[in-house]
Amino acid sequence: MASTKIFLLLAASLAVVQIAVAGDADINTDFVVPSNVSNVDGNFFTFTGMGVLVGGAPPTAFQVLKASMAEFPALNGQSVSYAVLQFPSGTVNPPHTHPRSAELLFLVAGTLQVGVVDTTNKLFTQTLKTGDMFVFPKGLVHFQYNPDSQNAALAISAFGSSNAGTASVPNNVFTPGIDDIILAKSFKTDVATIQKIKAGLAPKH
Structure with a gap:
């Protein structure tokens, strides 16, 4: 009996440790060099992908430019990344989550309505003005919307x-192939409505 209790205590302790380190794993070197990179110089630590924002034409739809590990391999193991969010008038970044990090948004220009929903289903909203910041806690559903009919908005997220x-x-919810009947019952609507939503989310060719 005592050994069972000790085992359960150890298992619970390990679970807590796993939760505590659920973010990026620590690395035991200064930085991680991809196997396909043979020469590391200043270029390795430089990301030029945001250069298109300088003097570029504004987008006609909501657009995100990312500097994450996929685009900037030097970030591997550094526990940091950025995104630049461009919101033409009336555009929205639909409800979404970031399962591995909180998001700290800084509004560089324009106005944004933002919201986050906690695990008790409570909605917290705010209207941000240029210079404001807002934090979206890790894993929680959140959104951003530019309600201005005349002006674009620009934000940077860390x-x-x-x-x-x-x-x-x-x-x-609507694109992986969940059965229409299951979705209709879940959303208390009919299959025709579900199919209409799915059609609206289908990739445009």
Whole structure:
């Protein structure tokens, strides 16, 4: 009996440790060099992908430019990444989550309505003005919307992970192939409505 209790205590302790280190794993070197890189110089630590923002034409739809581990391999193991969010008038970044990091958003220009929903299903909203910041806690559903009919908005988001991940609520629910009947029952609607939503989310060719 005593040995069983000790085993359960150890298992619970290990579970707590696993939760505590659920973010990026620690590395035991200064930085991680991909296997396909043979020469490390200043270029390895430089990311030029945001250069398209300088003097570029504004987008006509909501757009995200990312500097995560996928785009900038030097971030591997550094527990940091960025995203630049461009919101033309009336555009929205639909409800989504980042399973591996909180998001700290800084509004550089324009106005944004933002919201986050906690695990008790409580919605917290705010209207941000230029210069404001807002934090979206890790794993919680959140969104951003530019209600201004005349002006675009520009925001920069920082993440405490080199690969925060993004799970889009509309896409994750309606595009993976969950049966229409299950979705109709879940949303207390009919199959025709579900099919209409799915058609609206289908990739445009």
